[in-house]
Structure formats: structure tokens, C-alpha cells
Amino acid sequence: MTESSLDSLEPLVSLCKRRGYIFQSSEIYGGLNGFWDYGPLGVELRRRIFDSWWSMMVERREDVVGMDASIINHPRVWEASGHVASFYDMMVDCRGCNRRFRLDHMIQDALDNDTLDAIFPDRDNSVPPAEGEVPTKCPACGGELTEPRQFGLMFETHVGAATDSKSIAYLRPETAQAIFVNFKNVQMSSRLKVPFGIAQVGKAFRNEVTPRNFTFRSREFEQMEMEFFVHPDEERKWFDYWVDARHEWYEHLGVNPDRLRRRDHGGDELAHYASYTTDVEYQFPFGWAELEGIANRGNFDLTQHGEHSGKDQAYFDPTRNEKYVPSVIETSAGLDRTLLTVLADAFAIDRVGEEERTVLRLAPHIAPRQVAVFPLSKKLAEPARKLTDDLQRRFHAIYDDSGSIGKRYRREDEVGTPYCVTFDFDSLEDGAATVRDRDTTDQERVALDSLPAYLDERIRK
Numbered sequence: 001m002t003e004s005s006l007d008s009l010e011p012l013v014s015l016c017k018r019r020g021y022i023f024q025s026s027e028i029y030g031g032l033n034g035f036w037d038y039g040p041l042g043v044e045l046r047r048r049i050f051d052s053w054w055s056m057m058v059e060r061r062e063d064v065v066g067m068d069a070s071i072i073n074h075p076r077v078w079e080a081s082g083h084v085a086s087f088y089d090m091m092v093d094c095r096g097c098n099r100r101f102r103l104d105h106m107i108q109d110a111l112d113n114d115t116l117d118a119i120f121p122d123r124d125n126s127v128p129p130a131e132g133e134v135p136t137k138c139p140a141c142g143g144e145l146t147e148p149r150q151f152g153l154m155f156e157t158h159v160g161a162a163t164d165s166k167s168i169a170y171l172r173p174e175t176a177q178a179i180f181v182n183f184k185n186v187q188m189s190s191r192l193k194v195p196f197g198i199a200q201v202g203k204a205f206r207n208e209v210t211p212r213n214f215t216f217r218s219r220e221f222e223q224m225e226m227e228f229f230v231h232p233d234e235e236r237k238w239f240d241y242w243v244d245a246r247h248e249w250y251e252h253l254g255v256n257p258d259r260l261r262r263r264d265h266g267g268d269e270l271a272h273y274a275s276y277t278t279d280v281e282y283q284f285p286f287g288w289a290e291l292e293g294i295a296n297r298g299n300f301d302l303t304q305h306g307e308h309s310g311k312d313q314a315y316f317d318p319t320r321n322e323k324y325v326p327s328v329i330e331t332s333a334g335l336d337r338t339l340l341t342v343l344a345d346a347f348a349i350d351r352v353g354e355e356e357r358t359v360l361r362l363a364p365h366i367a368p369r370q371v372a373v374f375p376l377s378k379k380l381a382e383p384a385r386k387l388t389d390d391l392q393r394r395f396h397a398i399y400d401d402s403g404s405i406g407k408r409y410r411r412e413d414e415v416g417t418p419y420c421v422t423f424d425f426d427s428l429e430d431g432a433a434t435v436r437d438r439d440t441t442d443q444e445r446v447a448l449d450s451l452p453a454y455l456d457e458r459i460r461k
């Protein structure tokens with residue numbers, strides 16, 4: 001079987017809409033840029049990715065617990081964290097075509113594509129631009145650019161009846177801060193000892209200058225974050241541990257290891273709170289891009305919240321008989337980006353016999369639909385429905401009796417269902433059905449009473 005994968009996101013975007021994975025938000029009103037809605041299959045895939053993360057990060061560990069904080073926090077949280085003062089991007093507008101660009105992205109794109117001359121016509125482009133150098137020409141139309149301006153990334157709202165400056169609050173731009181603010185609550189109520197972690201999955205909001213690449217850069221998205229509190233002497237050890245563990249998770253989701261890499265941040269890229277950071281990146285059709293950041297945040301956040309709130313955040317370590325503010329190793333992943341990654345990685349077009357097919361080679365344990373049951377004829381509806389009911393106790397299984405068996409296979413291939421089970425007239429006699437494997441298209445006769453165990457072994461992980 002020769003096979004082709006994605007060279008742009010277009011075919012995936014259209015599959016996602018056609019088959020109910022992802023829709024543009026408010027589409028009938030023309031859509032809202034940077035917002036997306038998950039359809040029937042998308043929501044199942046999200047849940048499975050969430051479950052896999054939660055199982056690895058919380059359920060199967062004794063040193064990490066979960067929490068779920070409110071989306072709107074006290075505005076002083078965002079003053080202490082540094083977001084009010086410094087969470088913005090620099091942007092420029094083109095006076096010719098009115099396009100808006102994020103300054104760092106414009107320069108990076110020009111570096112990647114060797115097109116610095118187009119945006120910096122008046123400098124020697126054999127050396128890369130230094131920090132602070134500002135392009136003068138639009139990369140799209142060659143028009144004049146405005147001076148760079150700050151673009152605040154936090155969405156503002158008002159709490160209560162008044163809409164004055166005192167009532168301003170923010171939709172959280174990350175889930176991490178609510179974990180820091182609850183450090184003492186969680187530590188004392190769970191009686192955990194450092195080293196330990198607190199994990200949280202939830203929505204975050206950023207008014208991105210240029211949302212793009214489908215869901216990759218959205219304005220509303222979901223983060224899966226874990227803050228691991230350690231003694232300052234153990235920062236490096238735990239950082240290396242979490243970089244390995246997090247990288248492995250993407251492989252566990254079935255992502256092609258050749259398309260995954262780690263990238264250490266250079267000194268000029270580091271966030272104000274981080275002393276070192278490594279990103280896990282994926283090679284998308286639009287280039288390598290960040291899926292997750294693993295950062296050593298030191299004791300920056302707990303110290304800031306201690307100072308701003310006046311509540312000491314130091315911890316007494318009974319094992320070391322020492323009082324200190326713990327350092328934090330953060331793992332910060334995006335649920336939507338992970339979902340986009342598994343879909344992009346699974347997308348393939350190949351040939352089965354004479355026919356071309358689109359197939360999503362999703363790992364069976366995260367596939368939104370795991371089994372499809374087909375009666376060969378509508379006359380077999382009753383026993384085939386009963387089989388579906390039985391399988392639904394363990395798997396996400398559906399029943400489908402419309403169209404030829406070949407057509408039903410194609411439909412399931414396109415949404416990534418790993419196993420199709422055909423119930424035929426012989427099944428009434430021999431108590432067996434034909435199981436067809438999505439990836440190999442091989443078919444096997446399996447006894448109905450051993451079918452759940454057969455599927456279980458192949459689907460669970």
C-alpha cells in the first residue's frame with residue numbers, strides 16, 4: 001500500500017467538518033476567528049485525550065493530585081503573576097493591505113523562508129536581525145508597516161453590576177496560577193510532602209493577535225497543566241524526569257516518533273519566570289511547532305503570591321527539617337493542540353485494491369468510535385443490534401446497516417474506527433462474526449463469545 005500524509009491542513013479541516021470532529025464557531029453567522037466547536041466525534045476524542053493525560057499524571061501516581069479552579073480569579077492574581085504588566089505581544093499593521101501581524105512571527109517566518117529582504121529591504125540580511133529591530137515592509141503586499149504596538153492578550157470582563165475600573169477581572173490566560181494560589185490549601189488538605197504535584201485541566205483564553213493554523217492557535221483553548229513542587233536542589237533532576245515522561249506520552253498516543261522532537265529554549269526566548277524550558281514539538285504540515293512546554297519556574301510564582309497576598313508560602317520540610325519556598329517544574333500542554341496533532345498524524349490516503357481511501361490511523365485506545373457493527377442484511381438487524389448493545393457496555397460501538405459493506409468500511413476508515421464487525425447469515429449458525437482491521441484491512445472470523453476479549457486486547461492500553 002503506498003500512502004500519502006498531509007502536506008497542508010486543508011484536507012483535515014474539511015474532513016473534520018464533514019464528519020463532525022470540529023466546526024468553526026458560530027459558522028452560520030460567518031464564524032468567529034480563533035474559536036472552534038467540537039462535534040460528536042471531536043468531543044469523544046477530547047475526552048479520551050483528557051482521560052489518558054489524567055490517568056498518566058494523576059490516577060497512576062501517588063505524588064500528584066488534581067484540582068479544578070474557577071476561570072475568573074481575583075485580579076490581583078494576575079498582578080502578582082506579572083501578566084497585567086507583561087502579557088502582551090507586539091503587533092504591526094500594514095498600511096497598504098490592512099493585514100495585522102505578530103512581530104516575532106513575522107521575523108521568524110522570514111528567517112525560516114529566507115525572505116528577510118522582503119521585510120527589511122534596507123539592512124544587511126546576511127546577519128539575522130537583533131532583538132528590537134523592526135521590519136518596515138509588509139511580507140504580503142510590500143506596503144508600509146505601522147510602528148509596533150502592544151496587544152494585550154488577556155480578555156477583560158467586569159464582575160458585579162458596576163463596569164468601572166475597579167470591577168475589571170480577567171478570563172484566565174493559563175490554568176497554572178490558580179494552582180499556585182491553592183498551593184497551601186492542597187498541600188495541607190492532602191498532607192502531601194514535597195516533592196509532589198498538582199494537576200489541572202481547563203479552559204484558558206488569550207486574545208491572540210493572529211489566530212491561525214486551524215485550532216493550533218485559538219483564542220479559547222484548553223490546557224493540561226501540572227505544577228510539581230520540589231526542593232531547590234532537585235530542580236534539574238525533576239525537570240529531566242518530566243521532559244522524558246511528557247515526550248513519551250505523545251508516543252503513547254500513537255504519534256509518529258520521527259515527527260516529535262524536543263527543543264531547548266535559548267536565553268532570549270525564556271519567559272520572565274523560567275530559568276530553563278524545553279518544548280516538545282511536532283512537525284505539522286506548516287512546520288515544527290510547540291505542543292507542550294516543560295519549564296523550571298524556580299520559586300518565582302510562590303514568592304510573588306506570598307509577597308502580594310501577605311500570606312507566607314514557605315513550606316516546612318519534615319524530612320530535611322528545613323523551611324523553604326519550593327521550586328516548581330511545570331508541564332504545560334494544550335488539549336486542542338494535542339487533538340490536532342493526533343488527527344494530523346493519523347491522516348492518510350492509501351489504496352485498497354482499485355479504490356483510494358482516506359483513513360485516520362488513530363491509536364485504538366483514543367479513537368472516538370472504537371467498533372462498528374454491520375448486519376450483512378437488514379434481516380439480521382435483531383441479533384446485530386443485540387451484539388452492539390453488548391459491545392457498548394465496554395466500548396464506544398455503533399450499529400450501521402445502510403449501504404454496501406464496502407461503503408460502510410470507507411465511512412468508518414475516514415473517522416478512524418479501528419474495528420468493524422460484520423454479522424452475516426453464517427453467524428446465526430456458527431456463532432462467529434468477521435472482524436476487519438482498519439489499518440491492514442485483514443479480516444478474521446472471531447467467535448462472538450470471545451469478541452469482547454479479542455477487542456479489549458487490541459483497544460485498551
Ligand code: ATP
Nearest residue numbers: 208216217218221223290291292293332333334337
Ligand atoms: P506561543 O509562544 O506559541 O504563543 P506560549 O509559549 O506562550 O505559546 P504557553 O504559555 O507555554 O504557550 O502555553 C502552554 C501550552 O498551551 C502550549 O504549549 C500550547 O499547547 C497551549 N497553548 C498556548 N496558547 C495556545 C493557543 N493560543 N491555542 C491553543 N493552544 C495554546
